[in-house]
Amino acid sequence: MKLITDITDTHTEFTQWRRDIHAHPELAFEESRTADFVAKQLESWGIEVTLGIGKTGLVGTLKVGSTNKAIGLRADMDALPMDELNTFVHKSKHSGCMHGCGHDGHTVMLLAAARYLAQSKHFDGTVQFIFQPAEEANSTGSGARAMIEDGLFNRFPVDAVFALHNCPDMVAGAVATCSGAITASMDLFEVTITGQGTHGAYPHSGIDPVLISAQLVTAWQSIISRNVDAQESAVISATSINTGDSWNVIPETAVIKGSVRTLSPAVRKLVQERFHNLTHALVEAFGATVTIDYRALYPATINTPEQTDFACDVAASIFGENRVLRSTPAGMGSEDFACMLEERPGCYLLLGATNPPGGQASLEGKDISLPADQKHFEATNVPLLHEPTYDFNDEILPQGATLFVRLAERYLDGHSR
DSSP states (O other), X not given: OOOOHHHHTTHHHHHHHHHXXXXXXXXXXXXXXXXXXXXXXXXXXXXXEEEEETTTEEEEEEEESSOOOEEEEEEEOOOBSSOOOOOSTTSOSSTTOBOOSSHXXXXXHHHHHHHHHHHHOOOSEEEEXXXXXXXXXXXTOOHHXXXXXXXXXXXXXXXEEXXXXXXXXXXXXXXXXXXXXXXXXXXXXXXXEEOBOEETTOGGGSBOHHHHHHHHHHHHHHHHHHTSOTTSOEEEEEEEEEOOOOSSEEOSEEEEEEEEEESSHHHHHHHHHHHHHHHHHHHHHTTOEEEEEEEEEEOOEEEOHHHHHHHHHHHHHHHOGGGEETTOOOBSSOOTHHHHHHHSOEEEEEEEEEOOTTOTHHHHTOOOOSSOOGXXXXXXXXXXXXXXXXXXXXXXXXXXXXXXXXXXXXXXXXXXX
């Protein structure tokens, strides 16, 4: 593995930064402390900083040489609204808020890359260091979309944009991505059924929204099995049904909440249309009324082929070709970096985060065919993202930072050492 020595030599300092951010997590659009820390570091290295983009987002701009070519490197900063169950010293100091997805690590990896690039200047062009708020789904909106609506790519032009995410179910020392969709779109729904409440002993005298809810949850699955091509991917999950609070009273209303995920714009449109039509038809057939709050939050994250090939080649130069999975299967989770990829070409990469048994050397002797086989890099029995016992693995900080640096240097025609 060809990591940058100047970065590995300062690993201890970066670890301290990451753990400090972890101990002071901030929710979506509340990342003021984190943004101030990032801005202070960037400015100390001579990087121009613009704060307040998309509320609490910021961009650091580093220009070297004379060309107009520019690359965007993005890291997310927000935490999750959950309690942390870890007991180590740097656990969250804030109840109900935890860095359960590794955004603290992403922030520090991009900071480490920014410091190295500001000092080495082995490129010709502009690097835009994008520190984004509010990546996690929340009621106040998408941080990526907020930055874009604030003029992100007009004010800070880039030819391509790249991001990475730690992946605890993949061993450290491996990188995975794919051309095309790598994560799913995410739409949220809240369906309110209004029937007619009555005594539980006389259901015929009312219109039962509980029964209708049960029918709907089952009927929605027919959209996947009978309307979506079996070779496509789509998921409809009803995750909450709220109705009534008595044993012998049929309530008047029921509210169903859930999410819809797809991997293509065409399937997303199809599912949305069928969801609305089927819901209205079924509810009305029972004599009830319905309102549907359907929110299209994140599109699918779709990597562009040229930039994906480029990113994989860069990763291979660092980690070795047999540790780069160039065609990893798409996941049905969501990522609002998708909004940036709708605006500019680019690539979203997954960085292995779990130390393999026996250490990194244990990967060297594996009989891995090319292209790299996913099963060789799977990690099991570890806390995953969004679990209350998860913590970012500080050992991969130099790996992510080196990857960010080499993406910038190679894209901007620099001469890497």
